[in-house]
Amino acid sequence: MPSSLRLVATSVLFFLVFGPIMPVIEFTLATLFTKGRIEIMPSFYLAALLFGALIAGTLGLAHGVLVALAVKLEPLRRRLHSTPRRVLLGAGAALLCGLAMTAVTLYIARHSFGDLLGGMDPNNPDPWKIIRAYMVIELFILPALVCGILFQLLPWSKKLMQRAVASN
Numbered sequence: 001m002p003s004s005l006r007l008v009a010t011s012v013l014f015f016l017v018f019g020p021i022m023p024v025i026e027f028t029l030a031t032l033f034t035k036g037r038i039e040i041m042p043s044f045y046l047a048a049l050l051f052g053a054l055i056a057g058t059l060g061l062a063h064g065v066l067v068a069l070a071v072k073l074e075p076l077r078r079r080l081h082s083t084p085r086r087v088l089l090g091a092g093a094a095l096l097c098g099l100a101m102t103a104v105t106l107y108i109a110r111h112s113f114g115d116l117l118g119g120m121d122p123n124n125p126d127p128w129k130i131i132r133a134y135m136v137i138e139l140f141i142l143p144a145l146v147c148g149i150l151f152q153l154l155p156w157s158k159k160l161m162q163r164a165v166a167s168n
Contacts, residue, residue, distance in 0.1 A: 003164040004068040010160055011064030012057055015147045019056020022143040023048040052143070059097050059144045063151070066093035071164045080165045087152040094148020098141035105140065 027048045031039050070076045070089055079085050151157050 003160075003167045004071070007068045007071065007160060007164050008061065008064030010157060011067065011151060012060035014151050014157065015056040015060025015063065015143075016053055018147050018150065019059060019143045020049045020052030022146075023052035023055075023139060026138065052139070055101075055139055056143060056147070059094070059101065059140065059147070062097040062100070063090070063094050063144065063148055066096065067161075068164070071161075077165055080161070083152070083158070086158070086161055087149055090148040090152035091145060092148075094144040094151075095141070097148075098144030101140045101144075 024045060027044060028038055031037070067089060070093065071080065076089070080089060152161065
């Protein structure tokens with residue numbers, strides 16, 4: 001398998017393994033803060049895991065493609081031999097993916113579902129609108145950043161990245 005495809009496939013797999021943890025943590029914290037206790041609801045956790053896997057898979061694909069493209073560019077490839085620069089590339093690519101997906105999601109939410117993020121009615125405030133808006137942002141940006149940085153720091157992915165840099 002060519003190094004670029006291996007890089008993309010490994011990125012998708014890595015994000016699929018680590019990305020779904022974030023929605024589960026957020027769901028647990030949300031129940032803890034709203035109800036004062038942690039409730040074990042398997043269907044909600046399963047939905048959070050599946051939704052997280054869907055998000056993480058697309059983030060991993062976008063991250064892998066961006067990193068593979070960066071490795072192909074000669075000026076970037078020369079700089080990617082040091083760990084801090086690889087970590088910076090991974091974090092930058094992941095942040096770009098997270099921001100792009102957040103922007104698309106917020107645009108779709110604003111134009112499709114109307115008032116997901118809309119102005120709160122001063123007579124009848126709904127704090128869940130704000131919470132939903134922040135959760136949409138956190139579902140894309142935080143897992144992307146964490147996975148993007150971890151992807152560059154773990155030994156097996158570091159070796160894969162070095163091979164990709166060396167082979168081009």
